[in-house]
Amino acid sequence: MSTTTVTSPIIVALDNTTYNDALRLADTLDPALCRLKVGKEMFTRCGPQIVKELHSRGFEVFLDLKFHDIPNTTAQAVLAAAELGVWMVNVHATAGEQAMSLAKQRLVDGGYDTLLIAVTVLTSMGADTLPSIGVQGTLDEHVQRLALLTKQSGLDGVVCSAKEAKALKTLCGQDFKLITPGIRLPEDSSDDQKRICTPADAMHDGSDYLVIGRSITTAADPAAKLQTILATLDGQ
Numbered sequence: 379m380s381t382t383t384v385t386s387p388i389i390v391a392l393d394n395t396t397y398n399d400a401l402r403l404a405d406t407l408d409p410a411l412c413r414l415k416v417g418k419e420m421f422t423r424c425g426p427q428i429v430k431e432l433h434s435r436g437f438e439v440f441l442d443l444k445f446h447d448i449p450n451t452t453a454q455a456v457l458a459a460a461e462l463g464v465w466m467v468n469v470h471a472t473a474g475e476q477a478m479s480l481a482k483q484r485l486v487d488g489g490y491d492t493l494l495i496a497v498t499v500l501t502s503m504g505a506d507t508l509p510s511i512g513v514q515g516t517l518d519e520h521v522q523r524l525a526l527l528t529k530q531s532g533l534d535g536v537v538c539s540a541k542e543a544k545a546l547k548t549l550c551g552q553d554f555k556l557i558t559p560g561i562r563l564p565e566d567s568s569d570d571q572k573r574i575c576t577p578a579d580a581m582h583d584g585s586d587y588l589v590i591g592r593s594i595t596t597a598a599d600p601a602a603k604l605q606t607i608l609a610t611l612d613g614q
């Protein structure tokens with residue numbers, strides 16, 4: 379879809395915005411310096427047209443709809459995302475092995491190279507959240523269990539906190555992609571994120587891609603903030 383070679387691990391999350399403002403923001407960014415993420419809010423508000431507009435500007439798009447459903451529905455939704463030409467799409471690992479394997483199989487059968495990844499434990503959750511949703515054991519154990527299930531299901535990687543990156547690279551291998559939201563510079567507000575990490579620490583510990591929303595999108599000059607963040611990664 380895109381012919382731009384992207385030289386950066388940063389994926390800018392287009393949240394808390396409208397169709398026109400999202401495109402205005404995209405027009406200030408260089409598709410060689412970041413990818414863009416369309417999530418539930420933007421997609422529900424604007425539909426596939428926003429993805430088409432971002433593609434036409436040369437951006438690779440991560441469609442973050444976190445599908446979590448029965449196997450056939452999950453797999454068909456992933457296939458529909460691939461038909462839009464997105465670079466990456468995600469499901470929840472808790473949809474289970476059958477849903478994840480079938481989704482991957484549908485992509486392979488359709489000849490799509492769209493990356494398929496699964497969310498382990500949302501970065502807005504801390505260890506204290508897990509008992510209330512019925513999860514026993516430690517947060518790290520749960521993330522690792524879901525990452526292994528994702529790998530066994532044939533997916534390309536997981537969404538996790540950068541705090542778990544080192545252990546997951548050892549457990550799942552260097553080729554298994556780690557996509558890490560909850561990225562903040564020291565001066566940024568953590569907002570609703572619990573398991574946060576700086577961009578430099580995240581890359582150092584093995585993250586492949588950094589998902590960054592509010593730190594960039596609420597900055598007075600988002601393109602300058604992106605440059606500031608990229609500068610913290612120099613030499614990595």
Ligand SMILES: O=C(O)c1cc(=O)[nH]c(=O)n1[C@@H]1O[C@H](COP(=O)(O)O)[C@@H](O)[C@H]1O
Pocket residue numbers: 391393417442444468497499500501502537538559560561569571589590591592593
């Ligand atoms: O799948 C995601 O992208 C995701 C998973 C996760 O565990 N945590 C998480 O924050 N995200 C997304 O990453 C983005 C983070 O945004 P900021 O907290 O504003 O940087 C949001 O669009 C979230 O929906």
